Amino acid sequence: MSPTDIEAPPTASNGDAAPRIGPHPGYISSSNQYASELKIRRMLKENGCDPAREDNYRLQGVQLIDTVRQHLNLPVRTFDTACTYFHKFRLNFRDAEYNYQDAALASLFVACKVEDTIKKSKDILAAAYNVKNPEKPAASDDKIFESPGKIIIGLERLILETIGFDFRTRYPQKLLVKVVRSILGPDQGKEFFNIAYAMSIDMYKTFVPIKRTTFSMVMALVELTARMTGNHLDKVKDFAAARRQYHRPAVLETMLDILDLYVQYHKSTKVGTQFDLNRFMDIKIALNTELEKEFISRHMYYCSRCENEEPSPLTPGSITSPTATSSSLPGDLSMRRTARGQDGTMRFVFDPEAAREEQDTVAQYYNEEYEEYEVEVEEPIPVPRHEHPEGGGRGGYRGGHSHGPRDRGDHRRGGPYGGGYRGGDRHYRGRRFH
Known part of the structure; x- marks a missing residue:
């Protein structure tokens, strides 16, 4: 190939070589594994969610995941993962774009793949159908599950994009067993552990799993169980004081979030029906008093002024x-x-x-680099158009013999050229890109 066969780079109008434009970087x-309370509220606000309806769908969706999980004998690890995906999916999509039941079952379908407890989409749909209709059970190969199965598979892709293909989740139950054994021993904490374990299932009906670390969740469950039962609270505090990773504001926020669930939705939880409602309210008052005494915010990294501001559009x-x-x-x-x-x-x-x-x-x-420049251009003053002989020409003057400023060619105000024309030199501004 001769040098003349090589294509010359494109040149700009000023003679400089124009830069080559490559593919879009994408x-x-x-x-990100965690989200603050402020971030969650702003996302719900952007979606236009009604708070009462949002809580209702969240509770029913998590309850559906738990029911189907038990029907299929899936481990609690799969339940934790499915609820985490369910919460993240609902924060990114409006309720009008999907059915919360389909989103819950699709989250469980993805979680089964992630946790290596693989179930087909029709198996999950059949389990959900049989739970609601125990008198008329249906097999997984029934034709009624063909159309819902396609919906589940379609939502699977959206869930994967929502979580960013990052399948890491947290499982507090495993650490909860170790902490309870460390505090109370292997034989004394059985009843204590049963309450804390049921509370860990109820916790997934809140947004705590996407806000807090595993250790903070476990310590909140253990302390809240000790406060409700009235036993071993001192041992729990001694255990927490000996751990460097213990963060009191995070634990307080987690306990208050769980208490809000028990106070507002007393009968929709496992532990809520085991204790008196006044017991939860008394514990909540005590924790709020501690917040005021220690000057700790109710929510970490929270700004009331930022919540009221309109979010900037994503570019x-x-x-x-x-x-x-x-x-x-x-x-x-x-x-x-x-x-x-x-x-x-x-x-x-x-x-x-x-x-x-x-x-x-x-x-x-x-990055676009440019400099501003100003060019001065001389323009001749156009000859003014005179009136029509009969006074009806377009753009002409009204009247016959006027000796005002317009006859002298002064067009600074009014006239057929508008109020802004002055004639003479005109200045132009522009940008020169590099």
């Missing part, structure tokens, strides 16, 4: 920014479908630092 979604730049996972919305919770229908590809990155480094490297090639 959009990055960086996973392609804000979607690709890995820092958006910590400031506005987390990666797996903020990965709305805003990027769909635009140029580029959505990619999922598990390491936020790697995503941030990639964004910094790509950004320098997409």
Whole structure:
């Protein structure tokens, strides 16, 4: 190939070589395992959720997952994962876009794959049908499950995109067994553990699993159980004081979230029916008193002023920014479908630092650098149009012999050229890109 056969790079109008434009860098979604209370409330507000209806659907969805899980003899680990996916999915999609029962069953379907307790979509649908209709059970190969099965498989993809293909979840039950044995011994804490274990199932009817770490959840369950039973509270406090990872504000927020569930939905929980409602209210008052005494906020990282502010719309730049996972919305919770229908590809990155480094490297090639300039151009003053001989011409003057300013060619005010024309030199402003 001769040098003349090589295609010359395109040149700009000013003679400089125009930069080559490569493919769109795409959009990055960086996973985030946790969400604050403020973030959750803002996402619900953006979805236009009614608080009472939202709580109702959340409780019924988690209850459906638990019922089907028990019917299929699935481990509690699968239940934890399914509820976590269910909460994250509902935070990203409006209630009008899906049925909460379909979302709950689809979350359980994905969780079965993640936790290696694989069940077909029709098996899960048949279990949910047989739970509601025990007198007329149906087999999983029944034709009535063909259409719902396609819906479940369709929601599976949306759930995977919502969680950012990050399948990590937390399982407090395993650590709960170890903590109770460490505090009370293997023989003395059986009844204590049964209450704490049932409470760990009720906890998934709240947003606690996507807000707190495993240790904070376990310590909140143990302390709340000790307060309700009135036993071993001192031992629990001594155990907590000896742990460096213990964070009191996180534990207090978790206990109050669980107590709100028991106070507002007393009969929709496992532990709520075992104790008097006044018992929960007394514990809640005591914890609120501790918050005021220690000057601790009810919710961690909460700002009432920020909650009332209107959220800024997500732009392609804000979607690709890995820092958006910590400031506005987390990666797996903020990965709305805003990027769909635009140029580029959505990619999922598990390491936020790697995503941030990639964004910094790509950004320098997409920054527009320019300088402003001003050009002075001389324009001749146009000859004014005179009136029609009969006074009816378009744009002409009214009247016959006027010796006012208009006859002298002064068009600074009014006239057929508008009030802003002055003639003479005109200035233009522009931008020169580099």
